[in-house]
Amino acid sequence: MELREKAKQLLESGDVKAVLGFEPGTHGARRPAFARSAARAERLVHDGEQNLASYVTRKEVKRMGRVAVAAKAPVLRALLQLMAERQIKEQDVLPLAVDAAGQVKELATAQEMEEHLALEAQAIPPADRELMDRLNGMTRQERWAFWQKELSRCIKCYACRNSCPMCYCDHCTMDCNRPQWVPVPSHALGNLEYHMVRAMHLAGRCVECGDCGRACPVGIPIHLLTFNAEESVHAQFGQKAGASSKLDYALSTFRPDDKETFIR
Amino acid sequence: MADMYQLSSASLDALFAAISASGRRILAPTDRDGRSELNPVTSPSQVAKDYVQTALSAKDTVFPKVERLLSYTLAPGQVDLADAEPQAVPTVVFGIRPCEAGGFQALDAVFNWDTRDRFFNARMEQLTVIGMGCTRRDDACFCTSVGGGPGSAKGSDILLTPTAGGYLAEVLTPKGEAIRALAPEAFKPAAGADRSMLVEVPARFDQPALTAKLPALFDSPLWAEQSLRCVGCGACAFVCPTCVCFDIQEEADAKSGRRLRAWDSCGYHMFTLHASGHNPRETQGQRWRQRVYHKFSYYPERYGMLGCVGCGKCTRACPVDMNLQEHLLEASQA
Numbered sequence: 001m002e003l004r005e006k007a008k009q010l011l012e013s014g015d016v017k018a019v020l021g022f023e024p025g026t027h028g029a030r031r032p033a034f035a036r037s038a039a040r041a042e043r044l045v046h047d048g049e050q051n052l053a054s055y056v057t058r059k060e061v062k063r064m065g066r067v068a069v070a071a072k073a074p075v076l077r078a079l080l081q082l083m084a085e086r087q088i089k090e091q092d093v094l095p096l097a098v099d100a101a102g103q104v105k106e107l108a109t110a111q112e113m114e115e116h117l118a119l120e121a122q123a124i125p126p127a128d129r130e131l132m133d134r135l136n137g138m139t140r141q142e143r144w145a146f147w148q149k150e151l152s153r154c155i156k157c158y159a160c161r162n163s164c165p166m167c168y169c170d171h172c173t174m175d176c177n178r179p180q181w182v183p184v185p186s187h188a189l190g191n192l193e194y195h196m197v198r199a200m201h202l203a204g205r206c207v208e209c210g211d212c213g214r215a216c217p218v219g220i221p222i223h224l225l226t227f228n229a230e231e232s233v234h235a236q237f238g239q240k241a242g243a244s245s246k247l248d249y250a251l252s253t254f255r256p257d258d259k260e261t262f263i264r
Numbered sequence: 265m266a267d268m269y270q271l272s273s274a275s276l277d278a279l280f281a282a283i284s285a286s287g288r289r290i291l292a293p294t295d296r297d298g299r300s301e302l303n304p305v306t307s308p309s310q311v312a313k314d315y316v317q318t319a320l321s322a323k324d325t326v327f328p329k330v331e332r333l334l335s336y337t338l339a340p341g342q343v344d345l346a347d348a349e350p351q352a353v354p355t356v357v358f359g360i361r362p363c364e365a366g367g368f369q370a371l372d373a374v375f376n377w378d379t380r381d382r383f384f385n386a387r388m389e390q391l392t393v394i395g396m397g398c399t400r401r402d403d404a405c406f407c408t409s410v411g412g413g414p415g416s417a418k419g420s421d422i423l424l425t426p427t428a429g430g431y432l433a434e435v436l437t438p439k440g441e442a443i444r445a446l447a448p449e450a451f452k453p454a455a456g457a458d459r460s461m462l463v464e465v466p467a468r469f470d471q472p473a474l475t476a477k478l479p480a481l482f483d484s485p486l487w488a489e490q491s492l493r494c495v496g497c498g499a500c501a502f503v504c505p506t507c508v509c510f511d512i513q514e515e516a517d518a519k520s521g522r523r524l525r526a527w528d529s530c531g532y533h534m535f536t537l538h539a540s541g542h543n544p545r546e547t548q549g550q551r552w553r554q555r556v557y558h559k560f561s562y563y564p565e566r567y568g569m570l571g572c573v574g575c576g577k578c579t580r581a582c583p584v585d586m587n588l589q590e591h592l593l594e595a596s597q598a
Contacts, residue, residue: 026403031585032493050584155329157498163583175534184513185330185526215583217319217499219299
C-alpha cells in the first residue's frame, strides 16, 4: 500500500490523528506536512529531507494523540533515541517505512523499528565525510581558526537547535535567564558557547540526520560538530545513538573497561 | 524627478575606486557556496554576478545583530556609567535589491517613532544605498503585491537599472549626489529611461483587501494550521530587512557590566513571556499570527506603511518552507 492510501486508511479508521509526511513546496522542494484529514492526505509525499521526528515531541503535536510518521532511517533512529530518553512511548507514534517501490510498512513496535534499521547502512554523506577528514587533518590551531570564522557568521537564530529531533528540552539552557548561563546575543562568546554546548549535549545522542546544517540560513556546516562528537563517542564506547529504545548512554555511565584514552 | 545618467559597466571600476578613496567602505553581494552575502569589496569584479537576493538583509548596517548601549563599573559607594558611542562607519551598500532598500523605511518608522534612536540614526546618516533593479526573480519574490517593484526607487540614494552594457543611474537624494560627485566622469547623460531589462513580478494577492480583512481573522484556526510545521526559530525574523524587534540584555559581573541590544524574534517561545510566567502568545500559532499581523495590520495602522517589502528572504531562509506569500494568499481567500 502506498503512503497516501495508508494515510487515508489510518485517519479514517481513527488509528492515528495525523500523518506526518511531506508535500511539494516552493521551488518544487519538499516540506513537512501534517495530514489530519483524508483530503489533505492526497497531497502527501514521502521523499522529503527533514527529520520529522523533531515534531513528535512538540506540545501541539502531542496534544493531537497518536501520529503516524513517514520514516526514513534518521527518523527511526531519532524515534528510538526519543524512546530511550523517555520522551515518547511506543504507542505514541506509528512509523511508516516506505521502500523503493513506494510501498509502506508499519513499524508498530520498537523491536520492529530496530530490526528494520539493522538492514540500513548508516553512512555520513561523502561531501560531509570529505570536509570532516579535512578538518581532522588540520592542526588544532587551523581547526580553531576554521570554526571561529564559520561561527562568526552565525546569527543565533536557533534554526539548528529547533530543527534537531534531539533538541526537545522544554526550557533549553540557552533560554535560561534566572540565572543566565550563556550570553543571549550573537557575539563571539555567545556564538561559541552556544555551539560548544550544543555539540557536547548531542555527543552520543546525535542521530546524524544533518538537519541542523540543512536548516542554517547562512550555510555553516554546523552538523559536522555533532557528527564528530558522535563518532568520538562511537570510537570510545562503541555506541551509536538511535540504535535501540533502551537507554545505555555512554556519557552518563562508568564502566571499569571504558578505554579512557582521552585522559592523558 | 531624479537626475538620470548612464553608467557603463567599465566605469564602475572608477566609481568603486573613488568611493573607496573617499574613506567609505563598500558592502556588496558576494558569492559563497551558492549563497550571496554582503561583504566588504573594493572592486566591481568581487561583486556577485548572478544573484536574486543575499541570504541576510542589509539591515545590520544600521541595526546590528548586537550592539552596546551603555556600560558601567561598580565600586563601593560608586557607579560609573558610560554611554556607548555608535560605531558609525561611512558605508555604501551596493547592489541590494529595491525591495530591501525600501526596508530601511520600516526600520526608521520604529527607531524614530517617539524617541529618536541615536544608534540607528548615526548609522543611517553614514549610509548610502545604491540599489540595483532586478532582471531576475524567483518563486519567493512578491514585491509587487506589497507596493514595490523590481525598479522601485524607494529607499535608494542611487538606483541602478541594468541596461545593455551598463546601467541607467537615477540619482535620487543628496547622499546619492555626493557619491556621483566623487566620480562625475563615470556618469554620462542618459539618452532615455530604458527599463526594458527589468523582470516582471506578477502581483500575487490584494494587500489592501488582506489588511482590511485581518482584524476579523484574528480568532481563525488558520494560523495554528499554517504554523504546524513552523519549528519556532528566528531565521525568518533575522534575515528580514524590516523585522525590528530587539531584546535588551545585561551582561555583568560584580564589578562591571554592559547593556546590549540584540535581535529578537516573535517565533521564539520566550518572546513576550511575562515575568509572571504568563505568555499572551503561548502557542506557535499565536506567534505566527503575530508575525503576519505586525507586518500587515499593526504597521499600516500605526505607521501608515507595511512591515513587509516582499523580498522573500524569510521564505528562502526557512528550514521548513513557511512560504509567506502563500500563507498571505491563503488568508486572503479564507
